[in-house]
Amino acid sequence: MKIFVCVKHVPDTAATIKIAGDAGFEDGEIKFVVNPYDEFGVEEAVSLVEKDGGEVVIVTVGKAAAAATIRGAMAMGAHRAILVKTDGQFLDSALTAKALKAAMEQDGLGDMVFTGKGSVDTESFQTQYRLAKSLGLPVANEISALSIDGGKAVAEREIGGGDKQVVEMGLPCVIGATKGLNEPRYPKFPDIMKAKKKEIKEVALGDLGIDENSGSIAIETLETVPERSGAKMIEGSVDDQVTELVRILKEDEKVL
Amino acid sequence: MAKTGILIETENGAVKDTTLGVMTAAAGQEIVALVMDANPADLKDKLAEYGAATIVAVKAGAGDIEASPDLAAECLAAAVGECGLTALLGTASATGRDLFARLAAILDAPMVSDCVSVDLAAKTAKKSHFSGKTFATLKVNADLFLATVRPNAIEAVAAPAGGEIVEFTADVADPGLVTVKEVKRGESGKMDLTEAPVIITGGRAIKAAENYKMLEDCAARLGAAVGASRAAVDAGYAPHSMQVGQTGKTVSPKLYIACGVSGAVQHFAGMKTAKVIVAINEDKDAPIFAKCDYGIVGDIFDVVPKLTEKL
Ligand SMILES: Cc1cc2nc3c(=O)[nH]c(=O)nc-3n(C[C@H](O)[C@H](O)[C@H](O)COP(=O)(O)OP(=O)(O)OC[C@H]3O[C@@H](n4cnc5c(N)ncnc54)[C@H](O)[C@@H]3O)c2cc1C
Ligand SMILES: Nc1ncnc2c1ncn2[C@@H]1O[C@H](COP(=O)(O)O)[C@@H](O)[C@H]1O
Helix, strand or coil, X not given: CEEEEECCEEXXXXXXXXXXXXXXXXXXXXXXXXXXXXXXXXXXXXXXXXXXXXXXXXXXXXXXXXXXXXXXXXXXXXXXXXXXXXXXXXXXXXXXXXXXXXXXXXXXXXXXXEEECCCCCCCCCCHHXXXXXXXXXXXXXXXXXXXXXXXXXXXXXXXXXXXXXXXXXXXXXEEEECCCCCCCCCCCHXXXXXXXXXXXXXXXXXXXXXXXXXXXXXXXEEEECCCCCCCEECCCCHHHHHHHHHHHHHHHCCCC | CCEEEEEECEECCEECHHHHHHHHHCCCCEEEEEECCCCHHHHHHHXXXXXXXXXXXXXXXXXXXXXXXXXXXHHHHHHHHHCCCCEEEEECCHHHHHHHHHHHHHHCCCEEEEEEEEECCXXXXXXXXXXXXXXXXXEECCCCEEEEECCCCXXXXXXXXXXXXXXXXXXXXXXXCEEEEEEECCCCCCCCHHHCCEEXXXXXXXXXXXXXXXXXXXXXXXXXXXXXXXXXXXXXXXXXXXXXXXXCECCCCCEEEXXXXXXXXXXXXXXXXXXXXXXXXXXXXXXXXXXXXXXXXXXXXHHHHHHHHXX
């Protein structure tokens, strides 16, 4: 099996995001990681290949600095990687999907594609659908359980309220992974060393015939969400506190 | 006037409250309500009250839209063309997220997910980037504007309109790529966290799975859903489907009551856009008090039952 995993290079969710200019952020100093949901995809692909043989190819669209993040995914067991290089910080999902497709086609299409359920930086939740549509493949997102058997994939999707939907599709297909699918492995030192020698093929976005500035969504402004400045503490006996809270919620805030 | 479609979501044959807020997001436009999963006659009064000029019952000419998400998206895509829509908005619910992403791929049109506000005239939408740390205002440069709106982010306001019902049968083929085999129901009657107007969450302090009963009793009075922190999920007190935060659900209720939650950034990533946040914690120095609206220092096992009693 040849499995592609789409891995996005994103700021660590614990990092402080400092706004730069109107619509950007300072990306020089903060830590970047594999998009957390994509890790579930990497783990699933690597364990499938460990079982049945084949190779796992990481595909990333991002700035040159993404190479370090890709090494992290390769330390988890992926064999090689393709980095489609961009200059800007933001590329809309339609162009990203185009770039992912072009990179895969150039490399030779695989038997399966994994993505995360969404990226934690732009929270767009759609790249995998666009990629699947353009490849003519079935797609299912937010997958927390998967079994592959007889050329078919059966997957479970979380649909809220504790309910799950079971879907079936033929292979190849695109699977958007989420928590529950597996426990991503923690790479050991020898794996990290081995990953340093693995191949990352770099291609410029323009060389795939895609104009970075042709997107149909642009960030106009990026602003920090204001933090609350601290709670109004409600004092008194438990009875007094609760009475006052209920009054505030009903009369002042009108949320009850 | 530009025509904006709203994908109507229903529950037990009635319009979901979260859908009404999405209709309000299109105030000032001619609203076309698209109904796929219920009898439009049952919804007419409500949809007209909240601004629907027309209500379109969208049906598939052949095939089962319940079993084929791609067929549902194809029908919706056909309806967008048929009705001459310049925008289509839906709810960022489990259904809406999946359907709109499929639709955007079919139409090859830009789509903004999980907006907290939209400006249809300016073709901009505001949404969270970086797990709730920043808001991005995105400008859409296309003839068709697709967006899903975060549940409860926009307060519903009545704006009566005609509500004329028409039928549209989409003559599209089922792509037959993905088949829904079954829906496994969790514990019956649980409200979906991401759509709940009020949420009461129990953290590690809840100490045992059975103690969530205390929160459920309170939730029943509040019309709330019950959430959990990751520490509570990891300790086995609650299933992952109840987890709020960066690796759980992102929620934006009108009221969020955190009981015995310390206030980690990863927890806040999932709930900081709630309108009002209340924390109950026995430690007066708990970090959560620095970033919520109202605080009560106390033992949750005293305060929560008292709250249930007073509601
Ligand atoms: C990559 C990553 C992702 C994460 N994702 C999430 C996520 O999605 N969601 C999430 O919640 N966390 C997440 N976390 C974990 C997060 O950092 C915290 O560890 C977690 O939120 C703590 O849960 P807690 O507040 O319930 O527990 P604690 O931090 O242990 O806090 C318990 C609180 O309860 C109070 N308390 C105890 N007993 C009582 C009582 N009887 N009455 C009143 N108060 C009492 C204590 O004073 C304390 O403040 C993530 C962490 C990482 C590294
Ligand atoms: N720039 C990118 N490079 C590689 N994969 C990506 C990129 N952007 C998105 N993806 C994949 O698509 C999924 C959904 O992303 P998004 O639509 O941005 O939420 C992510 O979890 C990734 O697997």
